[in-house]
Amino acid sequence: MDIINKSDFVENNKKKIPVRLGRPIDKLRDLAILKAALELVAEKGYDSVTMDAIALRAHAGKATLYRRWKSKPYLMAEAITLIMPSVQKVDPNRCGNNLRNYLCELLSTYFGVDDEVRQKVMLSISTAISRDKSLSEAIHLDCITSQTYVFRKAIECSINQKIDDHQLKLLADVGPALLCYHLISTGKPIEMKYVEHIVDDLIIPLISLNRK
Structure with a gap:
């Protein structure tokens, strides 16, 4: 948007x-x-x-x-x-063969890929929260983190087996954390090719390891 x-x-x-x-x-x-x-x-x-x-x-x-x-x-x-994107529910039908595209879609929706204005707002707010107590108190973090929760549930659904909660959280935090770091460290908009790079070369291989 x-x-x-x-x-x-x-x-x-x-x-x-x-x-x-x-x-x-x-x-x-x-x-x-x-x-x-x-x-x-x-x-x-x-x-x-x-x-x-x-x-x-x-x-x-x-x-x-x-x-x-x-x-x-x-x-x-x-x-x-x-x-912020509206809260979604995980679509189990997309956690199988279509998982790669589904994860790319979830990350790109949450971070507003191709919307430089929205990314600038997110960058400015995310850096201001750490030094502005009033802003931190005013913002309901659930509205910001809801999409990352959906991302985590999609990974859990795709593994289709019991996985330690701490391990799952770490696995699910990789993508959002790298995208946040990109925004903060470079100040440049996130492009879809970077989202795809994270999913293809990091998240999908990690999921595959946890399926074994």
Whole structure:
């Protein structure tokens, strides 16, 4: 999803946020504010964005923002829920011969491959969490980690045998950890060929070893 350029951003996300005052206009205003926040974080980084800047970009009064969110971290926490993929269930039918493509799809969906804007937001937020206690407290980590949980369950399903939980977690963390490291260390967008490289040359061979 291209946060900035996708014309139906508001339409696609109407159902994702609560209507605080019970009127449709409030939901549209909230979405405009959240969209503005995401745009600014992608452009300038989380630390450089202020509530004043978000209000200006969204053509809203600063008081309007503070009536809805008590601080920037809570506003951003809600904005992030709009760009994270919806929680999915593992598809057992894809854990067999089609496993490789399934794992590539799960990783690419979670990290927003081919969406540079979303990746910039994720990079900025992930680095800010470690130094901003308020942001860390505001963000519900389950909305961020849900997709990696699905990735783990897909691996477990494909092995089709009992595996130690610690070993399974380590195996499932390899892909997401490498992609996070790539984002943080290079600051460059993740490309699909890198996702495929991780799955083909690391994850699939490790799964094969655990099937023996």
